[in-house]
Amino acid sequence: MSIPAIAIRSLGFSYPRQEGIHFEELNLEVPDGIRFGLLGPNGAGKTTLMKLMTGLLKYKKGSIRLLNHEINDHPKSVNKLFGFVPQDYSFYSELSPRENLAFFGAWYGLSRTEIKKRSEELLEVLGLTDVGDRFLGTFSGGMKRRVNLAIGVMHQPRVLFLDEPTVGVDVQSRHAIIHYLKGLNQLGTTLIYTSHQLEEAEELCEKVALIDDGKIIAHDHLAALLKEHRQDGLEGLFLGLTGKRFRD
Template identity: 50%
Template sequence: MIQINQLSKKYKGAEDFSVKELTLKVEEGQIYGLLGPNGAGKTTLISMLTSLLKPTSGSFSINGLNFKEHKNQLKQLMGIVPQEYALYPTLTAYENLYYFGSMYGIKSEILKKSINGHLDIMGLSKFANKKTATFSGGMKRRVNLIAGILHQPKVLFLDEPTVGVDVQSKNVIIDHLKLLNQQGTTIVYTSHHLNEAEIFCTRVAIIDRGEIVIKGIPSELIKNQTGANSLEDVFLAQTGKALRDYA
C-alpha cells in the first residue's frame, strides 16, 4: 500500500535532517505504528506522505501512485487526523463535519447519513448541535477523527489520535479504528502511548533522529530484545533514556 524509498527532509536553516534516507513498506490492511522520541521525525514523515511537506529527496508511492505524478489522486484516497484539533470552534460538531464532508465532494444525503451514523457510534449524537468550543478534549478528538474518515479513505494517517483524552474516549476511538481497519482501511499511526501501540498495531517502526532503528511485529520485537517485557522496554533500549526536549 505504501512504499517509501530513501526519503529525506531537511528544513531550511536546519543543521540536521529531520528524516534521513528512510525506506519503509506498509502492506495493505496493516495498522503500522511509527514510534519515536520527541523530534524523531514522525510528524515530518507523515506530513510528506500526505503532501503537506515537500521532500528534500527520495520518493514514495501509495496504492501504486507516485507522489510526484499523482498528487491529487493521492489526496482523494487518504484521510488525515492531525495531532492538533482541525475544527472551527464557533461551528457545531455537525456543521464542522458537514463542511469537511462537502470538501470531499460527498453528496448531501449520503453525507448527512454518514455524519449521523458516526456521531452515534462515537457517542456524540446529543451534542451534534453544540459548538465544538464547548467540548472536552475527548469529544474534540472524536469529532476530529470523524472529519478524517467521512469519505471512507483507503489509507488513514493518524498523528497522536488519543493524546490528552480520557480512558473512555480512548477506548471508543481505538475500537472504531479497529472496525475501520477490518473494513479495509490501512492505518498509519504515531503515538507516545507505547502500551496502546503494543496492542493496537500489527507492525511498528521505531524512529530516532530521522532514521528507523528497528521495525517488526511488536510481540517479536519484545521477544528478541534482551530483558524486555513490553514495547516500552524495547523503545528505551533502542533510543536511550536521555530526555528529548526540543524547541
C-alpha cells in the same frame, strides 16, 4: 503481491535553513490493511515523516508512494484515498460537529446525501449524536478528539494517518477511539499511527517502526521485535533502542 499502503524508497529530506530533523536514504514499507505504529522520542521525525506521507511537505530526493501514487506528483483527487487526523484540533470551533462534517464532507467531494448519511453514522458510533448541533467550542477534550477523528474518516479512506489521536483524553474516550479504529481496520482501512502512549500502541498496532534521529532503527511485527530484543513490552523495547537521554 498486493500494493503496499506506503512505500518509501531512499527518501532524503531536511528543512531549509533549519537544523534538526533530516532524512537520508530512508526506506520503509507499510503493507496494505494493517495497523502500523510509527514510534519514537520527541524530535525523532515522526510528525515530519507523516507530513511527507500526506503531501503537507515536499521532498526533493527519493520516493514516497501511497497505494502506488507518488505523493509529490499526484493530483489532488488522490487525496481521497487517505484521511489525516492531525494532533491539533482540525475543525472550526464556531461550528457544530454536524456543520463541520458537512463542510469537510463537501471538501472530500461527497454528495449531500452521502454527507448526511455518513455524518449520522459517525456521530452515532462515536457517541456524539446528542451533541451534534452544539458548538464545538463548548466541548470537552475527549469529545473534540472524537470529532477530529470523525472528520478524518468521513470519506472512508483506504489509508488513515493518525498523529497522536488520543492525546489528552480520558479513559472512556480513549477506549471508544481505539475500539472504533480497530473496527475500521477490520473493514480494510490501513492505519498509520504515531503516539507516545506505548501501552495504547501495543494494544492497537500489529507492526511498528521505531524512528530516532531521522533513521528507522527497528521495523517488524511487534511480537517479533519483542522476541528479538528479549523484551516483555513495548516500553522496555523503546527505552532499550532509543536510550534514556531526554530529547526535548
